[in-house]
C-alpha cells in the first residue's frame with residue numbers, strides 16, 4: 300500500500316466531532332478578521348457545506364453539478380495552501396507537518412478524480428464520497444488544531460500579512476467568480 304493509499308484509507312477520522320469543534324473554536328480565537336487563518340477557516344466551512352450538498356443531491360445531474368462546485372473550492376483552497384501556507388510551515392520549522400499536508404492533499408486530489416469515474420447515484424459513489432469527506436475532515440483537524448495554530452504563533456507579523464495577501468491571491472486566481 301502506498302503512502303497516499305494509507306492516508307486515504309483512514310475512512311473515519313480518528314478524532315471525535317467534539318475534538319474537531321474544539322480545534323475550530325481555538326483556531327477562530329487565534330485568527331484575526333480578514334487574515335489568512337480566518338480566510339482558511341471560512342473556506343474549510345464552505346468545503347464541508349459543499350460535501351453535504353453532493354450527498355444530499357437527489358438526481359444525477361444535480362449531484363454532478365454539486366460535485367463540480369466541491370471540486371472547484373477544494374482545489375482552489377488546496378492549491379493556495381500548497382503554494383503559500385505549506386511553504387511557510389517549512390520555513391517555520393514545521394517540515395514534517397508540511398510533508399504530511401502535501402501528502403494528504405495529493406491523496407484527496409487523486410480520490411476526487413476517481414470519484415468522477417463512478418456513477419453518481421451508485422452506492423460506490425457515496426462510499427467514496429464519504430471516504431474523501433472523512434480524510435479531508437481529519438486533514439482540516441490537523442491544520443486547525445495544531446499546524447496552523449503554531450504557524451500563527453511563530454511567524455512574525457510582517458510575514459503573516461504577506462501570507463494573507465498571497466493566500467487570497469492564489470485562491471481567487473483559481474476560484475475567482477465561481478466563489479461559493
Ligand SMILES: [Fe+2]
Nearest residue numbers: 339380439442
Ligand atoms: Fe485546509
